[in-house]
Amino acid sequence: MNGSTANGSAAAHQQAFHRAVAPSSPPVVVAGAGSFAGMMAASQGAAPAVPFSGSAGSPTASYAGAGSQRARSISIPGKPSSMPRLLTPFDQGDIRILLLENVSQGAVDMLRQQGYQVDFHAKAWSEDELCDKIGQYHAIGIRSKTKLTAKVFRRAEKLLLVGCFCIGTNQVDLTAAAKAGVAVFNSPFANSRSVAELVIGEMICLSRQLADRTNEMRAGEWNKVSKGCYEVRGKVLGIVGYGHIGSQLSVLAESMGMSVLYYDVVPLMPLGTARQVEKLEDLLAASDFVSLHVPELPETKNLIAAPQLAAMRKGAYLLNNARGTVVDLPALTDALDAGHLGGAAIDVFPREPAANGKDTFVDALNGFESRLRACKNVILTPHIGGSTEEAQTMIGIEVANAIIRYINFGGSTGAVNFPEVDLRVITQADSDDVVRFCHVHHNVPGSLKAVNEILGNHNVVKQNSDSRGDVAYLLVDVAGVDEEAKREIYERIGQTKANVLTRMLS
Incomplete structure (x- = not known):
């Protein structure tokens, strides 16, 4: 199968590819690859994203202009011969990208500057809408509300990748995506600071009962009290999950005079004077505030339920800015009604409204909303932990960077469901016949x-391959091939029995 037909001019990033019609061996995601332990360990060594960074040895590059006639501008010093060469496809077809849920405008601009056709929509699409239109697109960018199911991937005939402009990827059927040869990228750490700062604000608001006093004032009631209101200085913060967010929160809390304990499923080096505890129950019993920062996994579902709530100190506060399934919210409501807890801050819920608006956070959603809203000293926010201008800008840059790198150069570093493979970019110094x-x-x-x-009689100059479960990915650069040889290699690789998807960039 080839990309969409050219519309008269040769667009520089139109990609030729062969996709197998019906893969017979469904790939699976490696067990443990998305585990809580794996995420926590990996997060400690993650490097911050920079705009459009290439593979090792490749300079940073950006492109300006529209359509097929685009001028390249290089954003770091370097000899012209070392700069990436703008690759063009074997067959022509405009790259079309669908962006949903009002993703960062900076990401939209980055992608349009590459010459891609970008369709931008502020709202999420339903499964039916996606199935009807996804076949037109080579890439899709979403946030948390759009669900990409196996049914959607079966209709996605041209789709190369998914960009999740958020932390999580549980809204995407990762196995179905891998089976279709679709790489999925996200931004797991770009909003860490925003979430950590929100937690600090929530702790102060809970300890001073600010939400209740604000609601009373809005209702015309003056209620100046100090009973049950405390400073956070000198209190103990227990952090469950000491990854990027948890560790940043640890530093901020210590700077305010708090003591920090943390629980994680793997041993992790503390920052500052924080101390790791071996058991979750030990942390719950010793903490004045408990803040959750774990991914949504089977082992974290209802991690905090009635027994854990009972193990917390009387008058303590619980904060969940992680995932909605981590806390048993009806049990939390019982603990608040009974006066065992002093308050709570909840930003995430098992099921959340599909769109903004009045009368959306109601009992028809989960069944506990009215009881939770009635509890005293409870802060309820609509999943805004990472919703700052700074976080959304960084997420936009990181995910757009991944989209550009994969489409333009084939590099899959950072994919969550896919082998991570990369090659040094083809530069101006390389011969013109490298593909x-x-x-x-x-x-x-x-x-x-x-x-x-197939490649045996040709000059293979670079090659890299890796596998993940039942899916594998190969990048190979071949030199000294004319147009006829390119076509022959491309067609023959696309016809191999194991083929899922083959693209050619030259």
Whole structure:
């Protein structure tokens, strides 16, 4: 299958690719790859994103202009011969990208500057809308409300990748995406500071009962009290999940005079004077505030339920800015009504409204909303932990960067469901007849042998391959091939038995 037909002018990023019609061996995601332990360990060494950074040895580049006639501008010093060469496809077809849920305008601008056709929509789309229109697009960018199901991926004939402009990817069927040869990227750490600062604000508001006093004042009631109101200085904060957010929160809390305990499923080096505890129950019993920062996994569902709430100090506060399934909210409501807890701050819920508006956060959603709203000293926010201008800008840059890198150069570093493979970019110094093949295939015996037999009589200058579960990905640069040879290699690789999707960039 080829990309969409050219519309008269040769657009520089139109991609040729072969996709298998019906993959016979469904890929699976490696067990443990998305585990709480794996995420927490990996998060400690993650580097911040920079706009459009290439693979090792590749300079940062950006492109300006529209359509097929675009001028390249390089954003760091370097010899012209070392700069990335703007790759063009074997067959022509405009790259079309669908962006939903009002993603960062900076990301929209970055993608349009690449010459892509970008369709931008402020709201999420339903499964039916996606199935009706997804076949037109090579990439889709979403946030948390758009659900990409196996049914959607079956209709996504041209789709190369998904960009999740958020932390989580549980709104995407990752196995179905991998089966279709679709890489999924996200931004797991870009909003860490925003969430950490929100938690600090929530702790102060809870300890001073600010939400209740504000509501009373809005109702015309003056209620100047000090009973039950405290400073956070000298109090103990217990952090569950000591990743990027948890560790940043730890530093901020200590700067305000708090003592910090943390619980994590793997041993992690503390920042400052924070101390790790071996058991969750030990943290709950010793903390004045408990803040949750764990991913949504089967082992974290109802991590804080009735027994854990009972183990907390009387008068303590619970804060959940992680995932809605981590806390048993009816049990939390019982603990608040009974006076065992002094208050709570909840930003995430098991089921959340699909759109903003009045009368959306009601009992028809989860069944506990009216009881929770009636509790004293409770802060309820509509999943805004990462909703700051700074966080959304950084997320936009990071995910747009991943989209550009994968479409333009084939690099899959940072993919959450896909082998992470990269090659040094083809530069101006390389010969003009170098071509790159991006081959997604089933991880079965003989798959690479079949490709290497096709390439055996050609000059392979760079090659990298990796697998993840049942899906594998190969990047290979071949030099010294004329147009006829390019076509032959491209067609033959796309016809191999293990092929899922093959693209060619030259």
